[in-house]
Structures are given as structure tokens and as C-alpha cells.
Amino acid sequence: MTARRHGPSAQARRDALLRATLEIVAERGVAAVTHRAVTERAGLPLATVSYFFSSIHELEAEALRVFMADECATQTAAAEHLASQQLTADEVGRELTAATAPRYPETPAFMESLLHAARSEEFRDAVRDALAGSRAVAAAALQAVGTPNPEAVAPALTALAHGLALNQLAVPGDIDEETSYQAFRALVLGYLLQSGHRDLALSLIDAESE
Secondary structure (H helix, E strand, O other): OOOOOOOOOHHHHHHHHHHHHHHHHHHHHHOOHHHHHHHHHHHHOOOOOHHHHHHHHHHHHHHHHHHHHHHHHHHHHHHEEEOOOOOOOOHHHHHHHHHHOOOOOOOHHHHHHHHHHHHHHHHHHHHHHHHHHHHHHHHHHHHHOOOOOHHHHHHHHHHHHHHHHHHHHOOOOOOHHHHHHHHHHHHHHHHHOOOOOHHHHHHHHHHHOO
């Protein structure tokens, strides 16, 4: 099927539907997405969804796909920035701590996307791409401190970041910034020690105290 092309006005309405869907997913989950809920949030007539999408499920999938693509692009840009830096373990911890601060509606929508992928196999490729982007950021941060084989620990670092972000969403303020920082720092230094790079771990610690 050939994709329908839209003029600026129609594209704006379509984008409004996607944004409204993302916000509803973030607030109440994928199951709360209905024609009425989306169009009311977007300030559009009820029939607008049917004009652009063949079903509510197609709208959900497209909203999450567009969001995940944007998230992947953001993560890739962050990875490229970190890869060009020379950082201490302290600076890596601070960078990653800042990255885990919840953003609305992006962070809750991302968490909902993970759950949606667990239930819907056809959505897993989009989530896999976004996770790859997150792991690229983690690997770039590890590479910036000279960590050998950063890809090996990047998935654990990413899982820690997502877990901290989810905790912050569930109970805001329950884990403060310093606790998050210490968790990232401990994981990086612990990985170096466990993988036999004691001298590098100690040099990073010494660099922080200078």
C-alpha cells in the first residue's frame, strides 16, 4: 500500500494525534488509548483518527514507533558526544545520573513501551533499536574513561539507568541524585576491578581526588 501524503495542515493534525497518544500512554498505559480519548486530548473531531489510521492499534503502534525512533536518535547523538570526551569515573557517573532524571512524557512512555513489547512481539524491533541506542550511550561513556570492552557492561549500566528512572517515576524523590551517582560509579569501578583492570580503576579514583 502506498503511504498517504499529507499537506502541512493535515500533517499537523496527524502529529497532534501522535503526541496525544504518547501522552495518554504515559499517563494511563496503552490500554487507555481510544478514539475519543486521543481526539479529545488533541482537540480534534472524533473522526480524525479514522482519516489517518485504519485502527486504534495502528495509531498506537505508529505513535510508539515515532517516539522510539526519536528516542534512538537522541541516544545516538548523546553517544557521539560522550565518545569525543575524556572523562573521569566521577564525570561519567554525573553524566549518567543526569540522563536518568525522568522526562515527561518521554520516560513513562518508554517504560510503557517496554511493557508493550513484552506483550506484543511485533513491537519488539522498535524497542530493541531504542535499547541499542541507550546501550551505545553507556558504552560511549565507558569508553570515555578508557574502559576496555565497554560493550560488555553497557547493558547492565543501561538496565541500572532504566531501573532508577522507573523508581523515580513510581516514588519521586525516593532515590536522590547522589545515590544514583554512587550506583553508576560503583558499577563502572566494580566492572574494572572484576575484569582485571585494577590499575585503571585505581587511576580513575586517584584522578577524582586530585
